[in-house]
């Protein structure tokens with residue numbers, strides 16, 4: 071019953087990128103294997119389902135799974151591709167007469183409120199700086215380096231001896247930031263490119279080669295890469311370390 075479902079596996083622009091005619095974007099527009107909505111996941115449990123992040127594809131993501139409502143969303147950071155759907159979620163709360171529960175670190179809540187000041191009309195915004203329990207999961211978040219884009223949060227979730235982490239937006243983590251990623255059954259890690267050529271100072275997310283080094287150190291039970299840009303063709307065999315796979319929309323994994 072405890073399952074992780076990938077609702078979106080794309081980077082900030084999704085795939086296809088609106089301006090782009092590369093092979094991956096073209097494939098996404100035709101056969102569609104590489105179509106990627108903005109990154110978010112659904113966690114299903116016996117007691118309560120919840121999402122992590124609420125990007126601008128939130129509505130489409132619910133429609134694709136025939137979901138009519140989601141009461142609880144945990145947010146990693148206040149960037150557009152992770153919070154762009156919040157006003158729409160709040161409107162859905164309004165029209166269904168529900169109050170949504172948005173969980174995030176206080177500094178993330180503060181940024182969200184600067185952008186979408188009307189959300190408290192329909193959402194409770196609840197700080198998670200001291201940890202939180204959702205769907206029976208003990209959840210702890212911590213700040214991670216997001217390169218040129220500042221900081222995001224990663225979350226470690228533990229229940230009944232199963233530990234996993236969601237770290238969609240990070241790069242060049244220091245030892246303190248890596249510590250909570252030890253001893254995981256599953257690591258979900260964001261990797262925008264296979265090998266990103268851009269100058270390091272301009273980057274914000276691990277590429278697969280760097281991420282693979284980290285995975286080689288941490289040795290989680292298994293690893294799934296998400297937050298992938300149009301650089302990545304998920305039909306291609308990149309020869310990644312055993313235990314690493316690439317996420318795709320609707321991918322469903324047991325969390326036990």
Ligand SMILES: Nc1ccn([C@@H]2O[C@H](COP(=O)(O)O)[C@@H](O)[C@H]2O)c(=O)n1
Pocket residue numbers: 081082083148149150151219239262274275
């Ligand atoms: N202060 C900021 C900075 C950037 N954004 C948006 O976040 C996305 C960043 O993309 P990554 O691949 O680095 O995660 C992009 O959509 C920017 O427009 C923001 O919302 N606030």
